[in-house]
Amino acid sequence: MTATTRTIQVDALARVEGEGALTLRLRDGIVEAAELRIYEPPRFYEAFLRGRDAAETPDITARICGICPVAYQMSAVHAVERIYGLTMTPTLRVLRRLIYCGEWIESHVLHVFLLHAPDFVGQPGALEMARARPEWASLVKTGLRIKKAGNSIVRAVGGREVHPINVKVGGFYRLPRRTELAALVPELTWAEQAVRDCLDWSTTLDYPEGDGAYDFVALRHPDEYPMNEGRLVSTSGLDADVTEFDQHFAEQQVPHSNALQARKRQDGGTYFVGPLARWNLNHDRLPAAIQAAARAVGLAPPVLNPFRSLGVRLLEVLYAFGEALRLIAAYEPEGPASLPVEPRAGTGHAATEAPRGLLYHRYATDAAGHILDAVIVPPTSQNQAQIEDDLRRLAPTFVDLPEEQATWRAEMLIRNYDPCISCATHFLRLKVERS
Amino acid sequence: MTGTAEAGRARPPRLGVFKFASCDGCQLSLLDCEDELLALSEAVQIAYFLEATRQPLAGQFDVALVEGSISAPEQLEQIRDVRQRSRYLVAIGACATAGGIQALRNGADVADFLSLVYARPDFIQTLADSTPISAHVAVDFELRGCPIDKKQLVELLLALLAGRRPRVPNHAVCLECKRAGYVCVMVTQGTPCLGPITHAGCGALCPGYDRGCYGCFGPAARPNVTSLQAQFARTGMAPDTFQRLLGTFNVAAPAFAAARQALPIVSP
Ligand code: SF4
Ligand code: SF4
Numbered sequence: 001m002t003a004t005t006r007t008i009q010v011d012a013l014a015r016v017e018g019e020g021a022l023t024l025r026l027r028d029g030i031v032e033a034a035e036l037r038i039y040e041p042p043r044f045y046e047a048f049l050r051g052r053d054a055a056e057t058p059d060i061t062a063r064i065c066g067i068c069p070v071a072y073q074m075s076a077v078h079a080v081e082r083i084y085g086l087t088m089t090p091t092l093r094v095l096r097r098l099i100y101c102g103e104w105i106e107s108h109v110l111h112v113f114l115l116h117a118p119d120f121v122g123q124p125g126a127l128e129m130a131r132a133r134p135e136w137a138s139l140v141k142t143g144l145r146i147k148k149a150g151n152s153i154v155r156a157v158g159g160r161e162v163h164p165i166n167v168k169v170g171g172f173y174r175l176p177r178r179t180e181l182a183a184l185v186p187e188l189t190w191a192e193q194a195v196r197d198c199l200d201w202s203t204t205l206d207y208p209e210g211d212g213a214y215d216f217v218a219l220r221h222p223d224e225y226p227m228n229e230g231r232l233v234s235t236s237g238l239d240a241d242v243t244e245f246d247q248h249f250a251e252q253q254v255p256h257s258n259a260l261q262a263r264k265r266q267d268g269g270t271y272f273v274g275p276l277a278r279w280n281l282n283h284d285r286l287p288a289a290i291q292a293a294a295r296a297v298g299l300a301p302p303v304l305n306p307f308r309s310l311g312v313r314l315l316e317v318l319y320a321f322g323e324a325l326r327l328i329a330a331y332e333p334e335g336p337a338s339l340p341v342e343p344r345a346g347t348g349h350a351a352t353e354a355p356r357g358l359l360y361h362r363y364a365t366d367a368a369g370h371i372l373d374a375v376i377v378p379p380t381s382q383n384q385a386q387i388e389d390d391l392r393r394l395a396p397t398f399v400d401l402p403e404e405q406a407t408w409r410a411e412m413l414i415r416n417y418d419p420c421i422s423c424a425t426h427f428l429r430l431k432v433e434r435s
Numbered sequence: 436m437t438g439t440a441e442a443g444r445a446r447p448p449r450l451g452v453f454k455f456a457s458c459d460g461c462q463l464s465l466l467d468c469e470d471e472l473l474a475l476s477e478a479v480q481i482a483y484f485l486e487a488t489r490q491p492l493a494g495q496f497d498v499a500l501v502e503g504s505i506s507a508p509e510q511l512e513q514i515r516d517v518r519q520r521s522r523y524l525v526a527i528g529a530c531a532t533a534g535g536i537q538a539l540r541n542g543a544d545v546a547d548f549l550s551l552v553y554a555r556p557d558f559i560q561t562l563a564d565s566t567p568i569s570a571h572v573a574v575d576f577e578l579r580g581c582p583i584d585k586k587q588l589v590e591l592l593l594a595l596l597a598g599r600r601p602r603v604p605n606h607a608v609c610l611e612c613k614r615a616g617y618v619c620v621m622v623t624q625g626t627p628c629l630g631p632i633t634h635a636g637c638g639a640l641c642p643g644y645d646r647g648c649y650g651c652f653g654p655a656a657r658p659n660v661t662s663l664q665a666q667f668a669r670t671g672m673a674p675d676t677f678q679r680l681l682g683t684f685n686v687a688a689p690a691f692a693a694a695r696q697a698l699p700i701v702s703p
Contacts, residue, residue: 015486042561043456043506043537053679059649063536063684066460066582114466114487125488127476137473144469151467159644160637161467162460162582163651166644173646337645411489 004028006399008407015115015125015415024391024410026399034391036384036414049374054080054365055169055341061361061376062163065420067110070103070154071354073167074228075361075376078350080169083365084342089335092171093228098181098327099157099164100227100352101320105150105191106161107355108275108313108320111418112198113143116310119412120205139201142194146317149184149191153324156180171338181328188328192321195314196293202311203297208409210394210416211304214386215269216277219353225285225319226278228352233281234271242351245360251381262382270386273357273379274417275312276303290319306390306416313418343369354379356418380419387417448497448596451483453517455503455510456537456565460582461528462486462502468585478596496521498595504530506537506565518572523595526568527588529581529684533653536581537565538687565687576601581651581684584636604635607655608648612639620647625670629680632658632690649680654690664694674698 008024025033045064052060057076062069074096081088088096114126121136123129130137151161157176158164166172217238219230232240232248240248249271251260264271283291283301294300299311345367351360357379364373390413398409452462466472466487475481483492499521505514518524526532534541541564568574578587587603594601608630612619620626620642628647630639634655641648654660667677678698681691 015489043535043565044540045536047543048536048539056679056683060536060683063458063460063581066458066463069458069460110463110466118488124490125484127473127481128488128490130473130476141473144472147467148469151469159640160582162463165641165646165649168646173641174644 005032008399008403008410010407010411015118020414020419022391022410022414024395026395029396029399031392031395034388034395036387036391036419038384046374046376049371052371054083054343054363054369054371057361057363057371057374058167058169059163059165064376064378066162067107067420068103068354068356068359069163070099070158070167071352071359072361072376073164074100074352075350075354075359076363077167077169078228078352079348079361079363080365082348082350083346083363084169084344084348084369086170086339086341088171089339091175091332091334092338094327094331095157095172095176096228098324098331099154099167101324101327102150102153102155102157104227104320104355105317105324106147106154107150107418108317109143109147109150111355112310112313112317113140113147115418116313116415117143119408119415120207120310139198142198146191146194146198149187150317150320152184152187156184168338170341171336173337175333175337178331178333181331185325185328188321188325192318192325195318195321199293199297199311199314199318202314205310207305207307207310208412209305209397210307210390210413212306212390212393214272214276214304215264216280217271217273217358217382218277218281219351219358220282221285223285225282225323226353230351230353232351232358235281242360243349245349245351245362245377249377249382251377260381261385262377263385270389271382272386273382274309275316275355275357276306276309277357278316278353279303279312286319287322290315290322293318307412309416309418341369343367356380356383356420358382378420380417383417383419387414387419390416447478447480449482449494450479450592451492451496451499451517451521452481452486453483453499453501453503453513454485455501455514455531455568456506457503457528457530457535459486459502461530461580462500464527464582464585464588465500468589471589475592479592494520498523498525498592501526501531501568502528504534504537504565504567505571506562508562511562511571514568514571523575524568524572525576525578525591525595526574527578528583529579529651529653529688530565531568532577532579532688533685533691534565534567534687536684536686539682541565541687567687578603578636579634579652580636584638587636605656606635607631607658608633608635608637608639608642608652611635611637612642615639615643617642620645621666621670627667627670627672627676627680629663631663632660649683650691651684653685653688658690660690660694664698 006026010022021037023035058073061072061076130140154161159166215236217234219226220233221230250265251262280301347364349362360377362375591601621628626647629650630648633650634652636652681695
């Protein structure tokens with residue numbers, strides 16, 4: 001018998017942020033190629049950041065991604081502030097954590113209800129889902145209301161939900177008034193309870209098998225669940241300062257993608273960033289109530305099945321609401337809205353936990369604060385090789401399904417990572433490796 | 436399914452959402468209309484919206500919302516196709532209306548840019564310039580902003596559904612700021628503010644946060660850039676600061692581009 005070749009191909013991936021395609025080629029049932037092709041055109045941020053004022057980085061880099069602009073702003077300001085030797089006051093630190101809570105909620109809830117859930121109920125999208133059954137309609141409605149609650153946090157602290165205007169190097173332009181934040185409390189309290197109900201719903205879904213022996217990478221903070229600060233840690237025992245990011249991870253260009261793929265320097269292996277990584281590496285930093293909620297839905301760590309990331313996102317949302325309520329209750333607008341900034345020459349690194357995982361920025365400035373060099377490594381660049389690995393590893397579990405189902409399953413695998421393709425193509429390494 | 440309009444038969448209008456080079460923030464604004472989204476999905480058929488549904492691209496559209504700039508060769512063909520399929524084509528956001536921040540590369544040597552970012556520039560296909568949708572096809576309406584304002588988006592969709600002209604004023608942010616009763620950041624704090632020359636739509640968000648406007652909605656109708664520059668100069672602002680202020684998300688909008696060119700110092 002001659003060899004049979006089969007190709008599963010999706011030319012335009014739906015329900016991901018940005019433009020990507022997928023090719024899975026099998027020969028006699030063996031995977032020959034598993035490619036997540038990112039064809040979104042690059043926007044060359046790294047090139048045009050050169051010569052700009054470092055103070056412009058939060059506004060400029062926010063435009064890499066409309067879904068997680070706060071993550072870009074947070075990594076940018078912390079990196080530049082390290083060059084300028086600034087340490088945030090307690091009030092400013094709280095506000096930065098609060099705005100991040102808002103973005104985690106907004107981004108995770110968008111993914112859970114609008115992008116991911118339709119896969120588990122066999123609908124093309126959430127709006128179709130809402131039309132198909134009344135109980136799904138009320139679920140989508142609840143999801144939208146929870147998402148709006150997250151947005152309201154970003155808007156109150158940042159001014160607007162997409163590309164907030166209040167974040168700056170040194171702090172904020174204006175401290176939100178106590179009353180502006182207190183006004184959010186009733187809706188956040190409602191949403192916190194609503195997420196608990198959604199967690200119950202998430203246990204009714206059918207999750208395909210998918211456990212993998214992953215090397216998870218996330219930040220780790222001495223006492224908090226990580227957002228803006230922490231050391232780089234991994235399942236395989238890494239424990240490093242963020243300034244050492246480059247020594248542990250390297251990006252490579254591959255012919256089929258406009259985004260670079262990151263791998264571990266040590267062994268060229270793939271690694272996994274995002275909610276599952278944070279969850280498995282920082283579970284002991286969560287309040288007991290969240291740990292209990294996790295046990296109740298069978299998501300105590302380790303969670304090794306990427307399909308179950310849906311529930312883990314909901315648990316992070318539950319945590320973020322609780323954390324936001326706690327921060328708002330204790331909030332006093334004390335001290336200045338921002339610290340005075342004195343430009344100087346230097347190099348600054350920062351990594352923060354974007355909703356989709358570790359987001360690393362590095363800038364070098366001259367004495368006037370102009371950028372000489374910028375490097376940004378978004379979470380999707382880091383997960384890209386891991387996604388291709390999952391496709392390769394899990395293909396045998398679905399290739400025998402009928403074409404349409406097999407294709408759908410391959411797409412689901414990708415959506416497990418909530419890839420943000422717009423991010424992945426926009427920040428690519430500045431270093432030239434000429435042959 | 437062809438989806439073509441069958442004359443005489445009542446059917447919900449078909450809406451398509453299309454993406455070119457962009458950050459997805461403007462189309463996200465549609466999903467951020469949490470209160471209106473489900474009602475909207477009943478009034479119109481959201482027939483193509485890759486970020487929200489696997490529904491394949493097919494048929495004609497009554498309204499096409501187009502996000503992003505044209506910046507890669509294959510997009511030239513794609514935007515013509517969208518135009519042909521659509522009755523009303525609406526460009527949403529600074530990328531689609533002015534080329535976006537990625538237009539900072541216009542005029543630079545793109546080959547250089549490519550080699551700065553990629554080890555193998557030959558794998559990557561890109562156009563020399565990032566250009567607005569209107570540079571390639573006829574555009575029926577434009578919504579400004581980086582990102583667009585949700586209220587303006589809802590107004591636009593309601594107006595198109597009702598067959599009336601959208602009420603989207605083109606005066607300056609300055610007017611919105613005075614209406615909102617904010618203290619002027621420029622007069623009271625000497626903070627540089629592009630409000631006098633920037634297109635309205637945000638409700639003077641930045642001055643409300645003690646910040647000068649940075650022009651994310653692009654130029655207002657008939658902006659008096661020269662007089663603003665003179666005012667900035669009196670506060671001691673260096674020309675290259677002004678140039679940088681104009682050189683962001685709407686850098687290639689004609690009024691901002693012309694003003695930058697007229698300035699004495701040319702920085703990146
Ligand atoms: S205009 Fe701004 S918000 Fe809209 S897509 Fe472009 S970069 Fe994103
Ligand atoms: S004040 Fe200016 S920069 Fe701020 S949101 Fe409005 S138009 Fe954009």
